[in-house]
Each structure stands twice: as structure tokens, then as C-alpha cells.
Amino acid sequence: MSTATRGTMSVDWEQRVDFDRLRSERLARLKAQLDTSELGAVLAFDFANIRYMTSTHIGTWAMDKLIRFSLLTRRTDPIMWDFGSAAKHHSLFNPWLDTTTAEADADPHAPHHGAVRPRLESGSRAGISTLRGAFSPDSEIADKVAAKIKRELEKFGVVDEPLGVDVIELPILFALQRAGITVVDGQQVFLEARRIKTADEITLLTTAASMVDAAYEDLYEFLKPGVRENECVGLVSKKLYDLGSEYVEGVNAISGERCSPHPHVFSDRLIRPGDPAFFDILHSFNGYRTCYYRTFAVGSASRGQRDAYTRAREYMDRAIALVRPGATTADIVQVWPTAQEFGFGDEEAAFALQYGHGVGLSIWEKPIFSRLVSLDNPEIIEEGMVFALETYWPSADGIGAARIEEEVVVTATGCQVITKFPAEELLVAGKRYYTVEGPLSTLRDSQSNLNTAAGRGEAGA
Numbered sequence: 001m002s003t004a005t006r007g008t009m010s011v012d013w014e015q016r017v018d019f020d021r022l023r024s025e026r027l028a029r030l031k032a033q034l035d036t037s038e039l040g041a042v043l044a045f046d047f048a049n050i051r052y053m054t055s056t057h058i059g060t061w062a063m064d065k066l067i068r069f070s071l072l073t074r075r076t077d078p079i080m081w082d083f084g085s086a087a088k089h090h091s092l093f094n095p096w097l098d099t100t101t102a103e104a105d106a107d108p109h110a111p112h113h114g115a116v117r118p119r120l121e122s123g124s125r126a127g128i129s130t131l132r133g134a135f136s137p138d139s140e141i142a143d144k145v146a147a148k149i150k151r152e153l154e155k156f157g158v159v160d161e162p163l164g165v166d167v168i169e170l171p172i173l174f175a176l177q178r179a180g181i182t183v184v185d186g187q188q189v190f191l192e193a194r195r196i197k198t199a200d201e202i203t204l205l206t207t208a209a210s211m212v213d214a215a216y217e218d219l220y221e222f223l224k225p226g227v228r229e230n231e232c233v234g235l236v237s238k239k240l241y242d243l244g245s246e247y248v249e250g251v252n253a254i255s256g257e258r259c260s261p262h263p264h265v266f267s268d269r270l271i272r273p274g275d276p277a278f279f280d281i282l283h284s285f286n287g288y289r290t291c292y293y294r295t296f297a298v299g300s301a302s303r304g305q306r307d308a309y310t311r312a313r314e315y316m317d318r319a320i321a322l323v324r325p326g327a328t329t330a331d332i333v334q335v336w337p338t339a340q341e342f343g344f345g346d347e348e349a350a351f352a353l354q355y356g357h358g359v360g361l362s363i364w365e366k367p368i369f370s371r372l373v374s375l376d377n378p379e380i381i382e383e384g385m386v387f388a389l390e391t392y393w394p395s396a397d398g399i400g401a402a403r404i405e406e407e408v409v410v411t412a413t414g415c416q417v418i419t420k421f422p423a424e425e426l427l428v429a430g431k432r433y434y435t436v437e438g439p440l441s442t443l444r445d446s447q448s449n450l451n452t453a454a455g456r457g458e459a460g461a
Contacts, residue, residue, distance in 0.1 A: 002199065003418050008285070017200045024096075027078070029198075039186060042072050045172075056086075060247040065132055068080075074158060078123060079123050079152060084128075088124075129172060162183075164189050166186055191365060209290050226271070232253045233251040236248070236279070240281075253277070256276065259276050280292065290359070296427050300443065302444065315354065315391040318335040320415065347370065354390070356368065
């Protein structure tokens with residue numbers, strides 16, 4: 001399972017990502033998963049599922065609007081309804097949406113693999129949902145969406161079979177039900193199809209991680225007392241966009257007293273000498289995400305911070321050592337501490353601190369690693385999976401903490417780590433200070449009493 005990267009562009013002089021193969025293999029996996037289900041078709045409103053099904057993208061501004069949708073039946077290639085002129089753009093530049101689609105030749109209720117004839121209609125069509133309720137219900141947009149879907153289900157003989165939907169607005173759900181369509185949960189079809197990554201997906205995921213490697217290099221050089229968390233976010237975002245990222249989903253920048261408990265959101269806090277600081281960088285390259293934590297000490301580190309980092313790293317290394325085909329998510333989480341061991345009442349309260357999750361077109365895919373669910377419902381690890389493992393440990397002073405994350409590709413015999421920025425030991429970033437005796441130690445606890453006899457550790461003090 002190769003994790004090589006060869007640049008962010010396609011070229012004529014060597015084989016890189018084969019996007020035709022990427023599109024066809026993703027669709028084949030989704031079709032195969034649909035065939036094993038009880039569903040007649042799947043309907044997607046989620047951007048990641050739409051992209052996996054149709055290989056279309058209109059920008060990240062629309063991700064939270066549920067305005068576009070796509071349909072795949074057992075007897076069709078994808079049909080895409082998109083926002084305004086995007087549908088026309090797809091018809092011009094996405095020829096794979098117009099590949100031959102099977103249509104029942106006679107009986108609309110014929111078996112799924114009966115006689116067929118080519119579809120004459122385009123697979124790219126104009127269509128709009130309710131804009132999260134912004135359209136007046138009197139406009140009957142929801143009923144028009146349902147009518148579009150029912151027409152295709154009838155045309156291809158699956159209208160009497162369950163329709164799996166990933167996420168849906170209630171007006172659309174009610175309209176489909178009024179139209180006589182049985183709507184069921186379709187998320188598992190999509191997520192199971194996306195569980196194992198193709199070779200091209202692994203290349204894109206590895207390339208996305210390599211871009212974060214570069215962002216961490218710049219961040220390490222930038223970190224010093226006096227910069228703010230939000231400035232770090234800006235620096236990282238610019239680096240990623242300069243390198244070709246299509247979307248910086250988030251940069252979690254956490255420092256000083258904000259490290260414990262982890263707030264999961266950056267602020268405008270000024271970073272101070274001796275602060276711990278950890279970051280999570282999430283971005284998308286050709287749709288494929290990263291989730292990639294690193295922890296630094298700024299200027300110097302306390303012994304408590306060093307010890308916290310050592311412990312978080314130990315939990316990480318124990319987990320990585322167990323990753324191989326045939327192992328389970330339960331095997332991994334058993335080597336992680338319980339919630340109570342690091343100050344939480346139960347696993348739900350500590351959720352996502354000792355954690356693992358699949359990474360692909362979204363950052364939380366299958367499989368999931370957590371003591372909350374994995375011990376009772378283990379998932380088998382398989383070759384071709386790509387997932388992130390995250391560990392956390394608070395420092396003894398009750399203020400700092402360490403957070404580490406590695407992304408791995410499961411190989412035939414184990415795994416390969418694709419997050420390369422150094423994390424074996426705690427790195428100290430920031431300005432180096434000098435005294436008359438030479439460089440100031442980078443391992444320093446509170447210096448408030450260092451120039452007293454007690455601070456110097458003199459006998460009898």
C-alpha cells in the first residue's frame with residue numbers, strides 16, 4: 001500500500017493520481033455496497049457523499065445549506081441536481097455524469113438486472129432544495145424535490161423499495177413520505193463504501209498530510225511569546241492555501257491555561273514564555289481531509305509538561321504498534337487510559353480525547369476508536385483503511401496538556417504513519433534566551449523563587 005507523494009499537479013511525465021480511476025473506483029464501491037443492502041436507491045445531501053458518488057464540487061460555501069442532492073439507484077449511474085448554473089457547468093465539464101445508464105425495457109417492477117436500454121437524459125440537472133427553510137413553504141419546493149426523486153424511482157423500477165438518505169431536512173422527508181416513498185437511514189451504505197480507501201485516495205490523503213507537514217514547519221518557526229492564537233491560525237491557513245488546499249476546515253490553536261480542559265476552539269490569547277501550545281490542522285486537498293495534532297512548548301517547558309507529553313506519546317506508540325489487519329478497535333482502545341484516570345467522570349465526558357477515526361472525504365469516518373463504543377462494539381481493522389489516532393494527557397500543574405495525533409495507512413503487515421512532522425519528543429519553539437552563564441535551560445519550572453536559598457535547593461533552606 002503506497003504512501004508516496006509526487007507533487008500536487010498532474011503531469012505527463014510520470015503516473016500520479018489517476019482521477020478517472022478514482023472516480024470509477026469510488027462509484028463501483030458505492031454501487032457494490034448498495035447491491036448488498038435492502039435499498040432500491042440512495043439519496044445524498046451531504047457534500048462528502050455527493051462528491052464520492054458524482055465527483056462534483058461547487059465550493060465549500062454551500063456545505064451547510066443542504067441545497068444540492070444526488071441519486072443512485074441499483075439501475076442507474078448517478079443523477080445530480082445542482083445549484084443554478086453549476087448544473088450547466090457539470091454538463092460541460094463532467095462527462096462522467098452522462099455515461100450510459102440502464103433503464104428497464106418493459107416492466108417497471110422487473111428484476112434489477114433485467115433488459116435495459118441507454119438513458120437519454122443528462123445526469124446533470126438543475127435542482128434546488130429548501131435553503132434550510134429560507135424558501136417559503138408556500139413555494140412547495142420540498143414537494144418539487146420529492147417529485148423529481150419519485151420520477152426517477154418509478155422510471156427505474158425501484159419506487160416500491162426503501163430509499164436510503166444520508167441527511168435530510170424535515171420538509172423534504174415529509175414530502176417524500178407524502179409521495180409514498182419509504183425513507184430509511186442510508187448513511188451506513190455510504191460510510192461502508194468509504195471505509196476502505198483506493199490507491200488514489202491514499203495518495204491524496206498522504207499529499208494532504210504533507211501540506212500540513214509544511215504548515216507545521218512554518219508554525220514552529222513563527223511561535224514565540226507575544227503572538228496570538230488567531231495569528232497562528234492565519235499563518236497556517238495561508239500556507240495551506242498557497243500550497244493548493246481547497247478548504248482549510250479548521251485550525252485548533254490552544255495555548256497556556258486553555259489547554260486543560262481542551263476547549264476545541266482557538267482564541268485571541270497571547271502566547272507567553274513557557275506556555276504549552278497544541279494545534280490541530282484540518283484541511284482538504286482534492287476533497288481529502290487531514291486531522292493532525294502537534295504540541296509545542298514555547299521558549300521552555302515545565303517538567304510537568306514534559307511528563308504529560310511523554311505519557312501522551314507512550315499511549316500513541318502503544319496504539320500504533322497494535323495496528324494491523326485483523327486487529328480490532330477494541331484492541332487499540334484497551335491500551336488507552338480510562339476517563340477517570342485523567343480527570344473525567346465517564347467516557348462520554350472525555351469523548352474524543354483518547355480517540356481514533358477514519359479520515360477521507362470527511363474527517364470522521366469509519367472506523368471509530370473510543371472506549372465509549374469500541375469495547376462493546378469492536379470493528380475489524382482492514383488493509384487500506386486510513387485513520388487518525390489521537391491521545392491527550394493533562395500536566396500535573398492542572399493547566400497544561402499534551403495532544404498528539406498521527407494518521408496511519410493500514411498495510412498488509414501493519415501500518416505506515418503519513419503525518420511526518422516530528423513528534424517523538426516535545427519540541428520547544430520560540431526565542432532562545434541567554435543569561436551571563438549561557439543559554440537558558442529549555443526545561444524550566446516556575447522561576448519565582450530561584451534566587452532564594454530554597455529555590456537553589458541549598459541544604460537547610
